[in-house]
């Protein structure tokens with residue numbers, strides 16, 4: 001049985017008459033230990049999709065399941081990491097993580113909980129900053145705390161909602177590598193959403209494009225058969241990486257261009273005809289046929305992108 005399964009799910013928002021259908025006929029199956037990345041355009045419905053799994057959003061049609069049971073609300077078995085780190089500003093790194101650990105592992109001893117917190121701070125390479133407050137940390141460090149806090153709750157699946165989008169390119173690259181390394185060591189199931197095809201291929205076992213049809217739906221799964229750990233410098237020259245990247249990007253671009261709908265507009269042409277002013281003082285000018293007033297309509301095809 002897959003750990004996560006979404007069957008024929010659709011979701012829209014708004015009242016009848018002003019409704020926007022965001023997702024349609026979503027089918028997704030994620031096995032335990034898999035690292036799946038869903039990649040799509042901004043605004044295409046990625047967060048809505050991941051929130052079907054987190055339980056923050058309920059499908060209008062279809063079902064989202066974890067271990068075969070319908071997801072009805074958020075739960076500690078699904079750890080969410082967002083783009084904004086949502087740390088408590090008055091607590092240190094250690095205290096922020098302890099808060100979650102104390103809540104989830106109430107039956108553990110104080111020593112067990114402290115060791116668990118310490119292990120996860122070490123895992124994200126923040127031992128030196130354990131007693132710092134969030135405001136004393138860089139964006140990348142804050143996102144590491146957020147990741148450590150979520151991992152420390154031992155979720156069955158880690159749901160990453162564009163976790164690195166707020167970071168600069170270099171920090172983002174470092175964290176991609178670190179998260180991939182952490183995953184190699186603990187193999188927690190990951191569902192990660194991003195708008196960056198390179199990021200998707202770098203970290204994933206399997207990439208699934210979210211096609212920007214209107215409403216959006218998932219495209220074919222693309223298996224990333226590139227050995228781990230992946231070397232980000234070497235991978236740029238890897239023919240497999242280049243092929244996967246080109247394939248993924250063309251699927252997304254094709255879906256985007258198909259989503260352009262053609263519409264026929266009637267354009268009223270301007271009521272003007274050109275004159276040849278070089279002929280003004282000539283016999284030809286006096287005997288010219290135009291300009292005439294006219295009222296002409298022209299049909300023109302225009303493309304509208306949803």
Ligand SMILES: Nc1ncnc2c1ncn2[C@@H]1O[C@H](COP(=O)(O)OP(=O)(O)OP(=O)(O)O)[C@@H](O)[C@H]1O
Pocket residue numbers: 013014020022040041042043044045046047048049195
């Ligand atoms: N709770 C809501 N109520 C109304 N509309 C919503 C709600 N949540 C999302 N939407 C709409 O659904 C569409 C998809 O939003 P969503 O946040 O899922 O996209 P996204 O791909 O994650 O976007 P981004 O990459 O910009 O974060 C948007 O048009 C958004 O306005």
